[in-house]
Amino acid sequence: MRENKLKKIWKSGGTVYCGWLIGDSSYSAEIIANENFDAVVVDMQHGLFGFKEAVEMLQAISTKAPVPLARTQWNEPSPIMRLLDAGAWGIVCPLISTADECEQFIRATRYPPEGERSFGPMRAMLYGGEDYYKKANDTIVTIAMIETAEALDNLDGIMSIKGLDAIFIGPSDLSIALGHEPSLDPKHKEVLAQIERIRKVAVAHGVVPGIHCADGKVARKWRSQGFRFLPLAADSYYLSAGAKAMVAEARKR
Amino acid sequence: MRENKLKKIWKSGGTVYCGWLIGDSSYSAEIIANENFDAVVVDMQHGLFGFKEAVEMLQAISTKAPVPLARTQWNEPSPIMRLLDAGAWGIVCPLISTADECEQFIRATRYPPEGERSFGPMRAMLYGGEDYYKKANDTIVTIAMIETAEALDNLDGIMSIKGLDAIFIGPSDLSIALGHEPSLDPKHKEVLAQIERIRKVAVAHGVVPGIHCADGKVARKWRSQGFRFLPLAADSYYLSAGAKAMVAEARKR
Amino acid sequence: MRENKLKKIWKSGGTVYCGWLIGDSSYSAEIIANENFDAVVVDMQHGLFGFKEAVEMLQAISTKAPVPLARTQWNEPSPIMRLLDAGAWGIVCPLISTADECEQFIRATRYPPEGERSFGPMRAMLYGGEDYYKKANDTIVTIAMIETAEALDNLDGIMSIKGLDAIFIGPSDLSIALGHEPSLDPKHKEVLAQIERIRKVAVAHGVVPGIHCADGKVARKWRSQGFRFLPLAADSYYLSAGAKAMVAEARKR
């Protein structure tokens, strides 16, 4: 089975830089897969596409080196299993608030007896090889999002769940949870303090800490603080930022 | 009928800044339509989508102010008429090399007796209003691409064709036609000389000169030289440039 | 943020006439958005399309004045939140039978602390503006369907839930729930009595009463009875009724 490079990077102490796809285009996915990312996430939660488009985007990512990941639309077994069948080499799960929720998430990604995943990796075997079944439980990475008020009370429990590879902070939802406006680059002390607390708990449990980054500069800040899973904004940002800058420059007098 | 803002801008001596869509996504189209462009081009020549996606992209552009345009895949009546039926308020036609070709192009955009367009503006009437038939011939803008060696011998003839609103230089194909490598920002003297010659012939015939721009800075250069139809790169560039810059910044040590 | 015209109409005592989309076509959506409706519902429950098509239909509706709404396929947070992210300015939720279910529905449409909506309004901000987060909780309308036997025992509880703007009777399911055949224009006394009872409870709680209407005549009947949210049949009815009448007329001897 095709190995999961993220595991290697993390084991060696490295950092994973990750592209992010909100838009409904396999061509955009292929463009992003040609950039210098370690992984690319197909986002079913806030992305504007359905499962078929997710499959096509996973195909497009598979033309190049980055590891194909997916964010499930919800912590439910069915969408998680379908994304894995479609060849996602890891799942980002939003809104994990308790240890039980985290365990349910992990179990959806594992064949019995480690979990309840149903067998039918119809595209995953094309991407990964015929020994997929034997190695999937050890290859698929799991990334739980920490972004609710409730999660802050359950950090130890959540991060104790066996099989959890990384946690991933959603700064916008976390900010809202703490009573502030959403921001991909939060500045409020309370938010920053919680982010650091989450990171420390993760590290203490041997879980890789990650956070969504507004841009490259912000990513470097978080990296220097010890975060090692760093998705960068999303294709919609790359696209509108690029267009906005270009037309503003063009219109200058 | 909904007026064509491009005609107004050009009549008042202004410049049209234009977004460009290569990718297959109505969401990308809507993002670009929210930026500060006067028009957005759905590109059927080098774009990676079919007619149905073009229709959806024209719908997405129609949610906002920019004028929806389309580049036909070829100088043939059928794709031109279909794009107009779908609500394009103007057509960019590639590879116009002779006066006859230019006339054929213009006639495909006009109802008789000015041309041979067949009646059935099924989406255009939704976008533009029920009096579409009466005003379409005076509203639709026509933009002929100058980018072949043969065209350079026929500039006067091409630009004399009645109904031609603008010409649009494809710098990459023009560079190749002159024996150089393709570039959206050509530097070779011979190419620059021809670009300026084309512009002058256009102005002499009351035709708006335009050119594809590698970025905003290049656009300003051309504007100061007198070009007034300035498409900026394409969504694929905005996207990859944005991603490339962000991940490079993030990876800096 | 773009205001929600439905709130205005209802505040002023007016009635909302609403188009309805079952079919899988953004072109049909645009046609309906050009008719004289106050709102148009993209129906994920009984409609024959997936999420991507819903997004495209919401784009098509956004080219014109009617307010884009969506019926979620089920009272679950994930599909509700995705439809809101995609730019629905209100949600119709089927099969609300208890106060708890109603509260769960409302909370899925609200950012904390009023609810649990996750932040990522990727298309909603394009349609509505950059201040979307600040105003969304006050702008999005919520419409709970009353159509089960259980709901009839819980009307007061359901309609007491804070944030509920309107209720919407599904006459077919309600008829079945009461032991009768489904009908968009029910005639059975018991059904009519329950419909009136529901309406009265709604009015008593300051909730706008609505009901699905078989046609325009039926809509007027309900309006005169005090209903103020009046979806009219669906695109599949408009289409087949139009075709059926035309071919019958044509075949007459």
Added chain:
Amino acid sequence: MRENKLKKIWKSGGTVYCGWLIGDSSYSAEIIANENFDAVVVDMQHGLFGFKEAVEMLQAISTKAPVPLARTQWNEPSPIMRLLDAGAWGIVCPLISTADECEQFIRATRYPPEGERSFGPMRAMLYGGEDYYKKANDTIVTIAMIETAEALDNLDGIMSIKGLDAIFIGPSDLSIALGHEPSLDPKHKEVLAQIERIRKVAVAHGVVPGIHCADGKVARKWRSQGFRFLPLAADSYYLSAGAKAMVAEARKR
């Protein structure tokens, strides 16, 4: 091979009533195929979809009795042959102006030596049977549109072409060709005179005369005048007419 009911109806002196599809929906196609039409046309000329959607619409029509037809986007061999491969049981060809054009059209629909059709009826054999090759030339119907000024000078030549089953008048384009506004129900004397002249020439050559009808009443008028191929408006009309009438009725005070 599945027979072509249109041939039978016409041979017996009967009239063909025909549905028409402009929209991009296989569900709409199936709805229309459930109405009382003898045939349904998938319109690639003014319709808002591409070839893949045409295939899906032909599949949807094939669930029921009406004969699946297609209007090619242009009188070119490639789109005609592809529509036949996809299971169209007849082709409507727009803008036939000369006998040569008519012959070119017919030849695109016939295997050698009657024409130049290339062999590969990949869906047609599923719909029609394994003996498709042997019977296709005798089964496929051909319908040439008469709608240009030039065609009026060439009626005898056009209708003399062997293999032409029917002609079909496009009243809007014909009106424009004669210097009048487009109308699906033309009233101008000159237009009416030409329509009758076309019909007479068709009958004289044993070709079935047809005309696009604004509605059922208009269809009856033409039938009584001797027209026997009667497409009725289009799905977009059925849909908007149905919606318009319903909402107008509902809003009445």
Added chain:
Amino acid sequence: MRENKLKKIWKSGGTVYCGWLIGDSSYSAEIIANENFDAVVVDMQHGLFGFKEAVEMLQAISTKAPVPLARTQWNEPSPIMRLLDAGAWGIVCPLISTADECEQFIRATRYPPEGERSFGPMRAMLYGGEDYYKKANDTIVTIAMIETAEALDNLDGIMSIKGLDAIFIGPSDLSIALGHEPSLDPKHKEVLAQIERIRKVAVAHGVVPGIHCADGKVARKWRSQGFRFLPLAADSYYLSAGAKAMVAEARKR
């Protein structure tokens, strides 16, 4: 309403041979519907498509004789009801482990009072007729999958649920549940013993026993053992097996 041929076959003691669709193609669906199957399953659990594609595949199957079935992605009311609205004449439900789960599944397929299905059979009425509501509860077939360890403890309870027509063993998941590697043709004694036990319990309860078959030979083995619902592999197997054999033969020296 169109009858359900599966009921007839099973009542007469016959066996149902069933095609299976994992791929995202309505053309593949139509090809399979032209083969000698009694039914064809559109698989939403391990298939690589979304709801819209499922609708198109159901349309394609409806052009021919086989009964259209669907496997729901999960035992949840919403996807089950949507597949029925789209014209599935029966539902395969994965991972039924308890009597309660089985009852919940059956109730999602039944209108009240037998269940909680919501009314809106928008395509089902096109496929089946206008009396759909009256006969649906008696026409739709229900097929529960037995494939978990927990189910093995609850066979009697599961198969006692009223309305269950058939059970269907997933040999791969069942093998995993019993601690073995997944196989569509399991050889392990323990697995074979459990398969036979499940079959016997089914027969004792008047429930038709079924099992997924690796190929035709395996199907015959199971048939001779008394299984009467026999899906054969899947389109992805037919396709890759066909290609693999052909290219291997071609390359032989």
Added chain:
Amino acid sequence: MRENKLKKIWKSGGTVYCGWLIGDSSYSAEIIANENFDAVVVDMQHGLFGFKEAVEMLQAISTKAPVPLARTQWNEPSPIMRLLDAGAWGIVCPLISTADECEQFIRATRYPPEGERSFGPMRAMLYGGEDYYKKANDTIVTIAMIETAEALDNLDGIMSIKGLDAIFIGPSDLSIALGHEPSLDPKHKEVLAQIERIRKVAVAHGVVPGIHCADGKVARKWRSQGFRFLPLAADSYYLSAGAKAMVAEARKR
């Protein structure tokens, strides 16, 4: 730029075994790309899909080793150039009957001055690398189909055109052209004689001879006769053959 393995194989005297795609599925494309083919052809002539699906299929093929090729729908510059922009590494062109037609075909695949290809390889550069422009003319393979009566009179002329890499016999169309029924495995002497004559002319001109093969056995026959470009049937054959065999075996008594 990514090299073209076909050139290497042919230069070394080897034979190219080729998969063929008629169906509209990127998943099928990926399955076929995982089999032991040297190349896979996306067929726009008799295939049941449009340009967008072709792009997705080319992406899917690009996940694995086989060289992505496409058959253009017609010998016209626009579809040929679009397929090359989308990343086809070679073009099969149907119905080449004269040297002029062959030259026109080759020129559509070449940047000036060797041809007239317009610059915009938007996906081709992702697949092949940034030096695409410099190497494309030497990398793209060209394959002309010989299948008409007229071509038989022009073999020398056709095969003398510079830049032609291979010819490809369509046995069905060639059989029809010679007055026989279409067959992928023609037996008629006259047809076999012409096939051998075509092969000899090709070899004499240094052009690789190819022919469409009904199956692997037929492919071996042609290979032993000297053919070195051997497409095998098509996905629709693999699929229906696989299903047909399996269900026949299953039903045996």
